Structure formats: structure tokens, C-alpha cells
Amino acid sequence: MNLAPLSGLYAPSLALVTDLYQLTMAYGYWQQGLQDREAVFHLYFRKAPFQGGYAVAAGLALAVDWLENLRFSDDDLAYLGGLRGSKGTPLFPPEFLAYLRDLKFTCDVDAVPEGTVVFGNEPLLRIQGPLLQAQLLETALLTLVNFQTLIATKAARIREAAGPDDQILEFGLRRAQGFDGGLGASRAAYLGGADATSNVLAGQRYGLPVRGTHAHSWVMSFADEEQAFTAYAQAFPDDSVFLVDTYDTLDGVRHAIEVAKKMRAQSHELGGIRLDSGDLAYLSRGARELLDAAGFDQVRIVASNDLEENLITSLKQQGARIDTWGVGTQLVTAYNQAALGGVYKLAALRTADGTGWDFTIKLSEQLAKTSIPGILQVRRYLDEQGHPRADMLYNTAVPLPERLVLVDPNDATRRRPVRPGAPFRELLVPVFRQGRRVLDLPTLAESRALVQREVASLDPAVRRFLNPHTYPVGLELSLYDYRTQLILAKRPQRPA
């Protein structure tokens, strides 16, 4: 894995990958002398995407790279210095720009390792440090973690549908949302379970396996399919997959078999055929029969055409004979839910005297959108086999009571006591301390292997696509009670 997977890609500083209001707030904090007040923010989503039962945490390695390279360059400052307010005066005074120029990242960051399964309301990142800095990080961290988590989760679902033995190839670059929309998607797709990508830049920058066949235009450039396949086999005698549906799919398979025979006569074997249109269940069975009857049972059948986890499940149920799934648009854009609604919420501020904490809350008409105060950790309780049983969010800044009870944050009547001595692990691990990285990042392949172990450890009821069982995530009871008090204190109590 490339050690600078993101910043190395971009020529300029990436400090301006942010919303303007982060900078206007930063100026406001600086003006008020609040820039160094210690603050704690959590980055989390409220609901797993795709109406699914879980998500796969991802994006940390990119976030680390971005944080380690965060500096305001002279170009950045010149641009900010040129911004004007409605009266034509500079939005930011030179003194503040000088402050930004000298700004160094000094926060503590704790994060859930890439590849861990996570659920709604669980912090994926916890940032603790000077208010101005911690605020400035919001947009870029959300952009990176939201998208990587979304696509890694989609890929894990597609892997679930395809099963452990089939191959999954990602080739969505052409329908991706910009160059690094595609690049980031290829990374996350591999992390989540794809075996390879067609995206050559992603192969180069992230060390992913790259794969490819040929297009319809290749076939159309020759007088007929047999000539086209023969020419391709000359170029790649041991690495050919023929696309057979340019004119008529099963005729295409027959032409592929003719060429495969000639290849075999020269001690080469055809690798596969690809179906890209039509009824994939019917055509793959027909192709398999033709191939097997001709003695080519080693030839793999690759299929593509707007595939995603539900369609793959259905094709398998229909007896499709597909060995390799080419997934593009639906994976790299997470087409049926194109964004993860991750948020970044302030949860604690040092008291003015510097000795304690004020825990903060954002209200909402919907309880589910009300934030959770505290300096949170996620404790995952495990059963005897090491499988997750329930997760507990708790405030690390106050002592835990002896008897632990989990409360559903959205339904106070749903509670479960924690068995004393139950084994657990804590999901958030230290990544930065005072701006210095303290975690060795795993390779992308290691994180990819973790995804498979993590998903397999979940109950099948949580993994299923239709109406999955809700994995229990509770607030530790004293945190729940504290949050309730805070809501009541902040919300106006209007007479009925």
C-alpha cells in the first residue's frame, strides 16, 4: 500500500478541502480567544446504509494521510486573504491568516480500525483537542469516512451475495463521481471484498490487483468475432477473456470455443468468457453447457450489467452459472443510496476553569437525531465464541457504575443488563496523541481480511438484506440518564 495514498495524488495543499463555515467559525473562535479551548467531537452515522443491519468502517488510512499533511500553504492563505464580505472588506484579517499559517495539528484522535463492523450512533472517530482545530477537520473527515464506509459496506454486501468462492471484479470508473470518486471507490470496494479493479490508477496508487478483458469495440474492429478473439488471444495467450455478446451471445460462445480449441492446440487455455447483456441466468446456463460439452469446463463465466447484491442473489437462486461478477456503477456510486449520512458533533468542552468537562448536546424534533454527550467509547461484548452480542456506548470521562445496563437510545423501555465478567473489546483505538501518530496502520489487504472475519462473526439475521435484525447498541444507563436530563434542560418546556 502506498504510504501517502491521497495527498500524494494531489498537487496543492488539501487544507482547503473544507466548507467555508469551518474557516469562518475558526476565525470567530480565534477572535473570541476560544481557539485553544479543549473540545471533543464524534464522527458517526445514525443508520446503516442500504437498509442493512451493519456497516464496515473505512477511510481511516486516508484520514490519517490527510491529517498528517494538513498545512495551509501560501497559495491557500492568499486565496483566503482575497475573499471579500458583502461590504467589500476582507473576510479574514491578516493576523488570522498568519495564525493559520503557523497552525500545527495537535489533536488526539481515536478511531475504529478500517474493516470493523459498526452500527448506528457509534463514533467511528473521536477527535479531542483545541476547539478551532477540531472544528476545522470536520468536512474533510466526513468526506473521506462517509464515502469509504459507504462503498466498503456495499462491497461487503456484494461479497455476501456472491459467496466466498466467486470472484468479484470492480469496474465502475466510467460511472464514478469524478476521478477520485472512482479512485476512492476502487480502494473501498477492494477493502470491502472485491478481488480486483479495472481502474489502473487505483492499481498503481493502492497496490490493487487490476483486471480487464476487451470491449465491444474490439470485436467491431474486426471482420467477425472469430478474428477478433483470435487477435486478442495472440496478444494475451494465457490471459484472455472474450466478450461474447456484441452480436448474438450464444453464437459468440461458439466462436469463443472455436478459438479456444486453436489456443489449446498451441498449449494455451482460454481464461473466460464475459456476458454483458441479456438474461444472465439463461445465457450463463447455455454458455456453460456449450463450454462443458466442448471440453472447456475450466473456462470461467464472467457476467456484468448493473449487478448488485440483490440481483446476484436472485441470479444464484435461478441457477445462473456465473463464476465471476463484474460490478460497476452500482458498487462505485452505491447507486441505491449514494451517500452515508455521517455527522460530526460536538460532545464535550473543557469547563472555563480547565478542570472538568461540559458535555454538550444538539437537540432535534426527532430523538434519533439528538446527539450523544460525553467523551465516548464503544465497548463490544462478545459471546463465548468471540461473536458480537451487543455494543455499549459510554462516557469515558465519568466512572462506570458497577452494574452495567444498556438502554436503547430511542426506546427507554428496551434495556439489557450486562453479564458481569462478559468478555469485550473497545472499538476506538488511539491513532494520534497531540498530533503525533501512535498507530501503525495495517495494509489494505489486512483490513480487507478483517472485513471478512468481522462480517462472518455477525449473526446471519443481522447480515441478511431484507429486514435485518437490529443488532443491539445501547447507551450505558448513567449516560442515558444524563442525556435525558440535558435534553430536558435545553428544550423549552412550553405549557400544553
Added chain:
Amino acid sequence: MNLAPLSGLYAPSLALVTDLYQLTMAYGYWQQGLQDREAVFHLYFRKAPFQGGYAVAAGLALAVDWLENLRFSDDDLAYLGGLRGSKGTPLFPPEFLAYLRDLKFTCDVDAVPEGTVVFGNEPLLRIQGPLLQAQLLETALLTLVNFQTLIATKAARIREAAGPDDQILEFGLRRAQGFDGGLGASRAAYLGGADATSNVLAGQRYGLPVRGTHAHSWVMSFADEEQAFTAYAQAFPDDSVFLVDTYDTLDGVRHAIEVAKKMRAQSHELGGIRLDSGDLAYLSRGARELLDAAGFDQVRIVASNDLEENLITSLKQQGARIDTWGVGTQLVTAYNQAALGGVYKLAALRTADGTGWDFTIKLSEQLAKTSIPGILQVRRYLDEQGHPRADMLYNTAVPLPERLVLVDPNDATRRRPVRPGAPFRELLVPVFRQGRRVLDLPTLAESRALVQREVASLDPAVRRFLNPHTYPVGLELSLYDYRTQLILAKRPQRPA
């Protein structure tokens, strides 16, 4: 507008932003001696996105930048040289890599200018040149044009819903698909009709107006809302918009009014308040009443929260008093249709003797997915007011008949003759000739103005969101007949 909007952003060469199969096909063509055979490809989509009646062509300026900087760097070639096939031998021989190193872009490119309204099956780009080169361009051109066109179209629809006088602010970076998923989205959103973006890097690189307010965390960092608003007004006395829904929205408006009074006493005016949750129709009316009653009828009401064109239409119908629409996730990811299905199809090849053309076709079980052969141009016929009436696709490589008839490509019974002497314009204009740019690109602001004129020139029935009228796009009759013959010749005629 920055002259190198995309390549300047990225540090390395962008030649590897492609699918591997473009390179494997390139090698195959080179091996067969076909690399310089002249070919014509068209880039087009089949159906306008969002079940809409039109799309806004976009992405050309980015494509031009990419094409002008297309070179295989030593790093690129080293990476490609290291790729191995299934037997462990190099996928590409050194002689081919040397060919790539010396490759220079020499194609002709014709394109529809950014901001033009376009319809299904109409080429947005036509590439004519050496087969190997023209093939190599496919993925990057699709990535750029698909996404820019998708988002520009979404923004044009949101502008249609908001009307010409309301402000539209794009602030979707945090939910965008990667850093340049967000960057490209900000560009296309502005092109399509947004007034400004929150994305500072997009502001810097594309010269877009940037705008921003503050977050809930700003309010939570102070003892109460009035203190928070007062502090923000100190930082931005003439550029403040207060977010009022951290605790209770209408109480928030009252606190904003108190601070606005103090600002007025010091000769400053509050710019606006922002609603980010709850019933925006109800709350905006309530906020307007409170503001007006207090003498603050100049204070704008900004609303955000998963807005898109249908919700904006509904809010306006409900009498919402919203002046500025903050749109994020739904715009920058085109959430309800996260990809445009643009394709890039071979349509003509020089005959072996170099004097004529073979026109090529890709078949499909569905007529709508069958490609259109020829070297195509799009002629847009106009009425007396200069409004579009119908578009004709024709093959520029064969003489046009005297009497022109348009045929619906998917329904041969739907035909309309062209009135002799009807005024028209041709949509595809020369951009490159033999690899040299021949078109001066307009500024982004000019293209943005074109979008508004173009959309306004369409019949309202074509612009409406629900079941829009289908704008007529026909094949010129002789092209239609030729295509039909080609389909019949290529498709196996199996006995019934």
C-alpha cells in the same frame, strides 16, 4: 476560471485514469498493426437522468484539460511494465511501452458546448482518429462527462424549482464521493445554476463564489444562543447568517432578532437566519412573521435539510417563506440517480484501402441499446422564436437527401418531415483538429448563463418533473434505413 482545472489538481500523470482493458486492447491493436486505422467513437447517454425531459451537457472543459495533458510518464510505464499475467510473464512487452511513451494525441474532437440542453442518443463528444488513441480515451472521457452532465442537470432542475430569483447554495462536500467527487460536483452545480458553494477548494480552483454560515457546534460552544450569535456577529458584522435550530427553532429566531437589534444599533444588518431541521414550511412562515414584526424584513431565510427539486417545489406550494436554498447531498451525489449511463461506442472505421468508411454497430436484445452507425452530427431545428423544435441525427459521411424526414429510432412508425428551409444549428462544434485545440473555451460563468437560456428555450412540457413530454429526436431517414439493414445483416436469422 482556472485554465488547468483538473490536471493541475493532481500531482502525477493522469494517463492511468482508465480501465485496464483500454490498455490491453491498445496493445492488441498495436500487435495487429491496427493502431493507426482511423476510427470514430461517439459518447452519448440513452436516457436523460431523473426521469426528466432533458440533460445539460457538461464536462467538456475538464475533458479538454485532460486531453491536452495526456502523456504516459515514466512512473506510469514502470507500473504497466510491472503488471504480470496469469503465468507470471509481463502483460505488456517493452516495445509497446516505448510506443506508449512516444504516443501523442492527434485526434479530432467535436463536442456539444457545456451548458447546451441535450437528449438521449445525441453524441456529446465525437472522437475521430487513430483507433488505438480513440479507444484509450474512453474511460476518462466517460468519467468526466457522465458526472459533470449528471450534476449540472440536477442543478438546472433545482434552479427550475427554486425559480430565477431565489438563491441556491451548494454545500454537499461532506457527503460527496471523495474529494474530487465533491470538487467536480461543486463545479457542475454552479454551471447548472447554483449561485455559490461552501467548498473552499472549489472556490479557489474554479473561481466559484464561496459562502458559509456556522454550525450547531458554534452555538453549543457558548453558554447560550444569544452569546453565540453575538460572537459570530462580532467576527462578521455584515456577513452573518445565524443557524437557529440547535435547541428550538422559533426561540432561536427570537434570539437572532435580539442580536440583530444590537447589530442595527451599531449600523450593521443581520444577513439571514438558517433553518436546518423540522417542518421547513411551518417554521419558515413562523420565522418570517417574527422577523417582519420586529422590523427585519431584509433578513433572508435560508433553509437546508436534504432538499432537492421536488421538495423545493412542494415547499413553495405550501407557502414556505424561504429565500435561499441550501442543497447538499441530493445535489452533489445526484442521490436519486447517482450515475448517468453514458456510453462510448465505435461507429465508423476506415476501410482497409483507406478511401471509404465501414460503419459499425453494436447489437442488443433491446433496440434502444443498439448503437447508431456513422459519423454523426446533431442538427437542432428551431422555430421562429429560436426555440428548439426537434433534433436530427445524421451521418456526415454520406450526402443528405433533399427531402429530410426524422424517424424515431425506437418506433419506425413515428416520423416527421423537416420543413424545407427550417432554421437550425449544429450542436457538435470542432474542439480539436489532429490533436490541436481549435476552440476557445468559454468561462464557467458564460456556460452557466447559457444553461439558463437553453433551459428557458425549452417548452415547459419538456421541463416539467413529472412525466415530461418527450422532445423529438429522430434519425435522418437514410441513416435509419442503413442502421436497420446493418442490424439485419449482423443478427443471426434463426428459423422460427
